[in-house]
Amino acid sequence: MKLDFLLNGQNQYIDVPPGETLLKILRSNLGIKSVHSGCGEGHCGSCTVLMNDHLAASCMIPAFHLKQKQIETVEYFLTTDEFVDIEWAFLKTGFLPCKYCAGTKVLMAEAILREFETPQEEDMRSYITRTWCTCTAPGPFFKAVSEASARRKRRAHGTRR
Numbered sequence: 484m485k486l487d488f489l490l491n492g493q494n495q496y497i498d499v500p501p502g503e504t505l506l507k508i509l510r511s512n513l514g515i516k517s518v519h520s521g522c523g524e525g526h527c528g529s530c531t532v533l534m535n536d537h538l539a540a541s542c543m544i545p546a547f548h549l550k551q552k553q554i555e556t557v558e559y560f561l562t563t564d565e566f567v568d569i570e571w572a573f574l575k576t577g578f579l580p581c582k583y584c585a586g587t588k589v590l591m592a593e594a595i596l597r598e599f600e601t602p603q604e605e606d607m608r609s610y611i612t613r614t615w616c617t618c619t620a621p622g623p624f625f626k627a628v629s630e631a632s633a634r635r636k637r638r639a640h641g642t643r644r
């Protein structure tokens with residue numbers, strides 16, 4: 484099937500089988516290497532992207548679902564001002580995820596910030612289960628996202644820190 488969607492701010496027009504997963508399309512057709520194949524069942528977080536501002540497991544998204552969607556991957560997100568809020572907050576609070584899930588945690592933080600202006604712990608709890616993370620606890624992540632939220636608000640009002 485032919486479909487069009489937005490990937491990292493650029494229009495994409497591709498022709499793929501309707502059941503092809505977004506994960507495969509990103510890696511094989513579009514050269515995006517930040518998404519990885521892990522569990523293949525939507526649980527581990529290795530293939531995470533943002534789809535229309537929400538966290539999504541690309542291994543679970545069939546091509547036919549992609550039409551006119553907006554997809555962002557972490558390599559693109561790292562170039563944005565929004566990322567700077569998250570990077571700053573992670574450093575400030577000492578929340579330093581390992582290489583295995585750093586990208587997922589960054590996109591997770593951004594999805595939370597896009598959904599909630601002032602995220603509370605209960606808002607963030609449902610997110611944290613969406614990656615298999617073995618070396619950081621939820622508490623420091625919640626703290627880091629709260630700091631990022633505060634910084635983003637200050638930035639919106641023209642104060643830097």
Ligand code: FES
Binds near residue numbers: 520
């Ligand atoms: S490979 Fe997609 S969530 Fe595990």
Ligand code: FES
Binds near residue numbers: 585615616618619
């Ligand atoms: S920070 Fe290491 S697995 Fe999540």
